[in-house]
Amino acid sequence: MLSKKTKYGLKALTYMARKESKNPVLISEIAEEENISKKFLEIILLQLKNSGFLGSKKGKGGGYYLIREPKDISVAALIRILEGPIAMLPCVSLNFYEKCEDCKDEQTCSISILMMEVRDSTLKILENKTLQDLTNTTLPHL
Amino acid sequence: MLSKKTKYGLKALTYMARKESKNPVLISEIAEEENISKKFLEIILLQLKNSGFLGSKKGKGGGYYLIREPKDISVAALIRILEGPIAMLPCVSLNFYEKCEDCKDEQTCSISILMMEVRDSTLKILENKTLQDLTNTTLPHL
DNA sequence: TAAAAGCCTATAGGTTTACTAGACTATTAA
DNA sequence: TTAATAGTCTAGTAAACCTATAGGCTTTTA
Structure with a gap:
């Protein structure tokens, strides 16, 4: 399950x-429109800024703005920043790999092989879906 | 990410x-062979018993045994028992649905539509994979 | 009847989640 | 220049969840 942080970030x-x-868009405007706690949203947007997705301007007329084009930001990249691994097990994660401590042989572990399959099918969707796609209310079916 | 509980249960x-x-198979035997804490495994197997997947026999010569045929137990069903929802958001879960509190309209929320797509592709794999399949070291590619 | 093995209750440290409070700093419009 | 605005930073926190551990109880069978 995605945390609320990730969901709010995507929204x-x-x-x-x-x-x-x-x-620039105001934090308070987004918070109000999307029903998100403003203070919590502060933390989330700051993290997205530090990750290079957002820029900010202080003072009157300030706010946050997108640095990259929506079509160049994949949902997978955002989830990795906000949530962490997309895979269901650390031992099959591409970006957050961790060795399986209890496993005798990761290469032949049927569970990890299955979870790789799940990972790949999930990534196929999330890597190809961009912020641009999310701006449309209805998504085209593959 | 799957919890260790789920991973241990599947193993x-x-x-x-x-x-x-x-x-019947001994808890202690499984715990030792699969490198799982015995006490933790007790909890997990008990839950699987209460969910109708396992039976048990007490006393000498006792242990746990599968009630159903491995080919009739889908991985998806096991994950739902041990982990809970498979979907990435409560509002797109088939078995653990919860209304999205902050959403103006779930029907047209592009994020939930995307997560439905992910859910379906994950379920396609997990519903069709059984315990029988997991007993093979290498899985056949779809 | 004693050993084996699951069952039950309780607990506990650690981490994550989802926030909240409040002060600080930079910017800009008046 | 100054007041208002708006992002930034530090801290803290309650609740839930995760991952176990401890110890005794109950049932079964050799």
Whole structure:
């Protein structure tokens, strides 16, 4: 399951991507529109800024803005920043791999082989879906 | 990510399914062979028993045994018992649905639509994979 | 009847989640 | 120049969840 942090992050970015203008968007505006605790959203947007997805402007007329084009930001990348691994087990994670301590042989562990299959099918979707796609209300079926 | 509980549960059941005979298997045997804390495994196997997957026999010569045929137990069913929802968001879970509190309209929420897609592709794999399949060291590619 | 083996209750440290409070700093419009 | 605005940083926290561990109880069978 995704944490609320990740869900809120995706919602906030989608909200920003939907805006026509590139003017900075207020945290408080996003928080209100998307029903997210403002203080919690602060933490999330700050993390996205430190990860290179958002820029910010302080003072009056300030706010957060997208640095990259929505079509160049995959949902998988966002989930990895906000949530961490996408795989169901650390021993099959591509970006957050950890050795399986109890396993005798990871190469022949049928569970990890299965979880690789799940990982690949999930990634196939999430790597190819961008923030641009999320701005549309209805998604085209593959 | 799957919890260790789920991973251990799958490992233990796979171990049992691999046994030729239908004689009860000792918790301590599974714990030792699969490198799982015995006390933790007790809790897990008890839960699987209460869910109707395992039977048990007390006393000398006792242990746990599979009630159903390995080919009739899907991995998805086991994960739902041990872990809970398979979907990435409560609002797209088939078996553990919860309303999205912050969402204005779940029907047109692009994030939930995306997560439905992920859910379906994951379920396609997990529903069709059984304990029988896990007893093989190498899985056939779809 | 004693050993074996599962069953039950309780506990406990650690981590994560989902926030909240409050002060600080930078920016800009008036 | 200053007041208002808006992001930034530090801290803390209650509750839930995870991953066990301890110890005694009950049932069964050799």
